[in-house]
Amino acid sequence: MADKQDLTAGFTGTPVEQPEGLARAARSAASGVKREVYAVTAGARDHPHTTSALLLGIGLVAFGFGYLLGRSPAESSTRSYSR
Template identity: 85%
Template sequence: MADKQDLNAGFTGTPVEQPEGLARVAQTAASGVKREVYAVTVGARDHPHTASALLLGIGIVAFGFGYLLGRSSAESLARSYWR
């Protein structure tokens, strides 16, 4: 049977050379996003009522904002059409 040192020929899970430049920035950003998503999911799991109320509130505000933008766009379009 071979030693553990002899089995280094395959993929070990970590690259031999550390990424540089854009690859390093992308890897750092991806790990940061993963940490933040994990933190949000843990918070939502610990406080499900707060998370659902927050999500519902954001949805209502987004709907209202979109409604107001659409209404103002329709009003300005109607005025410019008749001129």
């Protein structure tokens, strides 16, 4: 059996080798996303009225766009043929 020193030897909570390639890119991208999310939430906390106005505006534009997309196929498929 291994004694207690062998089981904990070398474990510091961080990897011995630094990540390379895809792992490094993923870690860098994740930290960048975290910074940007924090910046957006801090801005939203500082300016609540602007945030709600932007969200309402985006919602109205999305609703209008969806309404227009939903109406256009209905109008083109209801052709009437008279003889």
